[in-house]
């Protein structure tokens with residue numbers, strides 16, 4: 213029979229690693245759990261935090277990241293329901309060690325030591341709203357979370373999902389600048405869902421498997437700022453004017469299509485979680501040192517006269533190590549680019565001045 217105090221310690225260790233706040237109430241010797249040991253030395257991998265982990269995107273995103281073999285530690289932070297989601301996800305028999313963090317008081321613990329922070333925190337749209345209508349609430353949420361990142365994991369790669377991305381990325385950048393921690397390579401607005409949608413819709417038109425299709429989508433992440441470069445689709449193909457207009461409109465309004473179909477119950481969550489994991493996995497492969505990891509993202513950029521712009525980037529050990537030029541555009545795309553830049557300029561300025569004011 214096992215000695216009862218040893219058994220007590222084992223049980224306490226498990227509880228302590230799931231809910232670190234409880235560990236303070238437990239025996240000191242329980243603080244370094246087996247899971248911690250595994251995370252520190254045994255299982256190679258990266259430490260990832262999800263902020264807003266109990267939300268519509270957060271939950272499936274947490275589940276998919278728990279399945280990612282590149283992740284050794286997964287921190288799930290939210291202002292509601294983080295313990296429930298953590299308990300649930302932690303029963304999955306995959307390698308990543310999961311810990312939950314609830315509320316502002318636990319934000320710093322959630323962030324300390326992280327390699328990658330994914331942020332889907334904030335309110336989603338309802339029918340009739342633009343993404344910019346979310347600015348009022350989400351700007352403050354992103355500011356607070358980024359202040360935490362600047363303090364606790366200033367070297368982490370940040371994947372920012374919260375809308376309006378065209379403004380929240382400049383907000384995050386200004387917070388990091390103020391804190392003296394800004395590294396433009398490490399702040400990435402997630403526009404992967406636009407690429408995922410573009411690949412799907414283009415594949416439908418071409419009668420191909422979407423996995424064989426690669427559509428660059430540049431600009432930003434709202435309406436006309438979402439600019440699919442259909443002239444650069446791989447495999448090379450030709451679209452009629454009617455197809456080009458249909459595809460551009462569907463890709464630009466894919467988010468609204470979901471918002472309307474959900475009829476007040478939120479915006480894209482499952483396809484977004486899929487896209488977020490595809491992008492996060494690319495970031496982690498870059499961090500690992502894999503060559504030629506290239507995805508689209510909204511980043512600090514010199515591709516146009518705007519300070520931020522989405523285009524293809526090469527992800528490496530230090531984040532977005534190379535930002536690619538747009539390549540040759542046709543007349544339809546050049547027109548689209550002008551419209552995109554006009555709207556983007558205002559959204560970027562709105563975000564930056566929220567912090568600079």
Ligand SMILES: NC(=O)c1ccc[n+]([C@@H]2O[C@H](COP(=O)([O-])OP(=O)(O)OC[C@H]3O[C@@H](n4cnc5c(N)ncnc54)[C@H](O)[C@@H]3O)[C@@H](O)[C@H]2O)c1
Nearest residue numbers: 264266267268269291332333334335336373374375405484
């Ligand atoms: N970039 C994209 O392509 C894309 C796609 C879809 C949705 N979004 C955006 O992602 C955001 C989240 O969408 P959702 O459907 O998951 O919303 P949701 O309301 O279902 O979930 C949001 C979660 O954020 C949490 N939260 C709120 N304030 C917080 C704070 N201060 N700290 C931590 N967590 C906090 C909430 O408790 C909730 O669990 C929205 O802004 C939405 O517009 C972006």
Ligand SMILES: O=C(O)C[C@H](O)C(=O)O
Nearest residue numbers: 337375466467468479480
């Ligand atoms: O459309 C939204 O509000 C959510 C997201 O930006 C999307 O593109 O699905």
